[in-house]
Amino acid sequence: MLVEEAFSSNWIAPAGPHLECFEREFCHYVEASHAVALSSGTGALHLALLLNGVEAGDEVLCSTLSFVASANPIRYVGAKPVFIDSDFGTWNMDPNLLADWLGRRAEKKRLPKAVIVVHLYGQCADLDPIQEVCDLYGIAVIEDAAEALGATYKNRYAGTSSSTGIFSFNGNKIITTSGGGMLVCKDAEWAEKARFLSTQARDSAPHYQHSQQGYNYRLSNVLAAIGRGQLAKLTEFIAARRSNFDYYFESLEDLAGIGFMPEPSYGKSTRWLSCITIEERESEVSSDKIRIALEAENIECRPVWKPLHLQPLFAHCEIIGGEVSEKLFRTGLCLPSGSALTEEQLSRVVAAIRSCF
Ligand SMILES: *Cc1c(COP(=O)(O)O)cnc(C)c1O
Numbered sequence: 001m002l003v004e005e006a007f008s009s010n011w012i013a014p015a016g017p018h019l020e021c022f023e024r025e026f027c028h029y030v031e032a033s034h035a036v037a038l039s040s041g042t043g044a045l046h047l048a049l050l051l052n053g054v055e056a057g058d059e060v061l062c063s064t065l066s067f068v069a070s071a072n073p074i075r076y077v078g079a080k081p082v083f084i085d086s087d088f089g090t091w092n093m094d095p096n097l098l099a100d101w102l103g104r105r106a107e108k109k110r111l112p113k114a115v116i117v118v119h120l121y122g123q124c125a126d127l128d129p130i131q132e133v134c135d136l137y138g139i140a141v142i143e144d145a146a147e148a149l150g151a152t153y154k155n156r157y158a159g160t161s162s163s164t165g166i167f168s169f170n171g172n173k174i175i176t177t178s179g180g181g182m183l184v185c186k187d188a189e190w191a192e193k194a195r196f197l198s199t200q201a202r203d204s205a206p207h208y209q210h211s212q213q214g215y216n217y218r219l220s221n222v223l224a225a226i227g228r229g230q231l232a233k234l235t236e237f238i239a240a241r242r243s244n245f246d247y248y249f250e251s252l253e254d255l256a257g258i259g260f261m262p263e264p265s266y267g268k269s270t271r272w273l274s275c276i277t278i279e280e281r282e283s284e285v286s287s288d289k290i291r292i293a294l295e296a297e298n299i300e301c302r303p304v305w306k307p308l309h310l311q312p313l314f315a316h317c318e319i320i321g322g323e324v325s326e327k328l329f330r331t332g333l334c335l336p337s338g339s340a341l342t343e344e345q346l347s348r349v350v351a352a353i354r355s356c357f
Pocket of ligand 1: 144
């Protein structure tokens with residue numbers, strides 16, 4: 001086994017052969033130029049902001065419908081988050097809203113430094129128009145692909161279209177090292193710099209010498225061995241997650257007021273999570289009632305992410321739009337979506353939902 005090999009070869013330190021192999025195999029899977037294995041997706045995003053030159057006082061745009069870790073690193077570098085809404089067709093960043101807002105900001109000569117595009121629940125945002133308008137104004141694009149490893153956009157893998165992309169191997173993600181992350185980039189020097197910053201920024205000298213502030217963000221060789229084993233199963237996990245979604249769709253589609261997270265024709269979602277919406281006026285049952293009914297059956301079910309602009313933590317941040325993500329939060333539910341769910345378990349979930357109608 002890969003982990004036993006990591007122990008028996010005594011490479012337990014945060015360096016070693018599995019780390020390099022994991023990075024190489026990861027690059028191969030997602031067709032990225034360079035990959036740097038890190039201790040978390042959040043740390044990867046922090047380094048991505050540093051690589052892109054984001055500094056204190058800068059503004060950084062971020063998808064509002066996401067997990068808090070998409071925006072926290074903006075504050076780690078002293079920059080200011082500005083949140084932007086989704087569209088109903090993708091649940092991801094609305095490219096038209098972005099273009100309009102950037103146009104207005106360009107007139108005032110107050111442009112943000114970077115845009116963090118989140119690929120939500122296994123599905124890519126509509127990247128090309130986002131990249132195009134950011135290129136027009138010289139704004140860096142960072143892809144938060146923490147939830148979308150293996151998803152595609154026009155035959156490119158999530159995280160690999162822009163200058164930098166990040167992934168997470170946290171416990172709940174599609175592959176896991178218990179905790180971990182990856183940064184991918186197109187530029188070899190940026191990858192070297194990320195490795196340098198993630199290992200305390202040690203200058204090349206026989207003694208310990210430091211001229212820059214660094215971080216302790218490198219993934220360990222043992223966890224990289226786990227990552228390699230997990231990556232080998234990714235294709236299988238994606239198929240299982242997509243088949244969960246298909247099962248829910250076929251068994252619930254007829255219910256009044258039910259909707260499903262759409263899959264735009266530009267790519268393929270991993271369906272990391274299977275998400276539904278409930279239009280209460282049609283269904284006469286609220287998403288909350290369904291969630292509580294599932295809970296009573298000991299079935300875990302969560303509302304869609306609470307938009308970041310509604311979080312007390314970001315109460316004073318600017319929000320562009322907001323109605324779409326607010327509605328998805330009000331009506332959306334994430335159903336059990338594990339790669340190992342059995343048909344019997346899926347049918348229990350379906351029965352519990354149907355009993356509410
Ligand atoms: C999980 C997640 C992260 C953070 O990854 P960690 O490895 O937990 O630090 C960042 N962004 C999104 C959208 C996530 O879902």
